[in-house]
Amino acid sequence: MSVTPFDSVLFGPLLSDAELAALLDDRAQLRAMLSFEAALARAEGRCGVIPEEAAERIAEVADRQEVDSASLAEGTARDGIPVPALVAALRKAVGGEAAHYVHWGATTQDVMDTGLVLRLKQILDLLETRLDVLGEALAALADAERGTVMLARTRGQQATPTSFGLKVAGWLAPLQRHLNRLEEFEDRLGVLSFGGAVGNLSALGEEGPAVEAALAEELGLAVPAMPWHAQRDSLVELGNWLGLVCGSLGKLAGDVLLLCQNEVGELREGGGGGGSSTLPQKSNPVRSEAVLALARHAVGLTRQLQAAAFHQHERDGVAWQLEWLVLPQMIVATGAALRQSIALIESLEIDRARMRANIDATNGLTLAEAASFALSAHLPRPEAQALVKDACKEVLASGRPLVDILAERSDAPVDWEALRDPAAQLGAADTFIDRVLESRGSEADI
Structure with missing residues (x-):
């Protein structure tokens, strides 16, 4: 049995959602994180924080890189987060001097x-x-x-x-x-979420807000008031x-x-x-x-x-x-x-x-409210309610229709035949x- 029905081949068609699950699985998460790294490099290249050549190389590799989640499992278990292992894999794939600028100024x-x-x-x-x-x-x-x-x-x-x-x-x-x-x-x-190690972008110095704005633009996200x-x-x-x-x-x-x-x-x-x-x-x-x-x-x-x-x-x-x-x-x-x-x-x-x-x-019991208001046009409201309530007891005891019993018990000029129609009670x-x-x-x- 799977840990949850959401991951189950057996119960998935009943209780899960493959389309949404695909946006939450390891592959989708790693692809989104690599998209962040590519956009970060482009933003920092635009702002002159890292060399443009390095930015282009990082973005090129990050945009096309496919990382096997299993290769990051040991590092994730060790660090409690997958990003250190992911960054290491990205740096290895980028290679050369450009690798030095991967993940520049960012945090997990x-x-x-x-x-x-x-x-x-x-x-x-x-x-x-x-x-x-x-x-x-x-x-x-x-x-x-x-x-x-x-x-x-x-x-x-x-x-x-x-x-x-x-x-x-x-x-x-x-x-x-x-x-x-x-x-x-x-x-x-x-x-965007971008604050660096403790939420003040200190590693980027005065260029932090400019990089933040450029990164948000790259990703199509808004800039928050603060990280x-x-x-x-x-x-x-x-x-x-x-x-x-x-x-x-x-x-x-x-x-x-x-x-x-x-x-x-x-x-x-x-x-x-x-x-x-x-x-x-x-x-x-x-x-x-x-x-x-x-x-x-x-x-x-x-x-x-x-x-x-x-x-x-x-x-x-x-x-x-x-x-x-x-x-x-x-x-x-x-x-x-x-x-x-x-x-x-x-x-x-x-x-x-x-x-x-x-x-x-129901033998008209569901018309009791309508009957009480119809009678209230001719009787004091408490008397009308009492009359209908007593008639309801007779319905339950005899099985006779409520309207018939009320018509016998009251001489009020109520249109009892019209009252029988439940469609007339839709308000x-x-x-x-x-x-x-x-x-x-x-x-x-x-």
């Missing part, structure tokens, strides 16, 4: 943090695309099902009629807010955002999971699958289960990533290593949850007849669905 954390940021930009682009794809699928579903009447359930109990479209809009609305949050914090995350070696708030913010996304996906999957129960039967996962080793009749909600499990895992890790903010002094190896343990898992879990959620919604099967049958099976559902669609620019779907 500059290389690793900036390499991470470069990959996070690609990772966030992928997550944003998936959020948008899921959002479009949910927007179309919310619009199409705005007139589908179903039971609302509060605190695990049947409540009143509502619209399935409104429920779907409730899954969609937070996803749009997550996209807005992402747009807002991406700029804080996409910044952020020991300031991990942006990475923690990313983790919090991943937790928020997974929380919303878990809510969606949890709802679907409950509505797929045989006793409810209002939804089914499409696409086949979900078989049992011994029960031929079963079709298990595999995608919903996977999304909810991944969401719970990622949300649980947010606390651990927040603990990495306790960064001692100018560099803290313990807090730093905690990030290495936690953040990749959160990213892959979020990506996998999004992937499975898209497949879940795109293949979701809706049993509208069962939704209506479940309402009818402002259409308005709220329209607002959610408008919030993501989906007016054309309204």
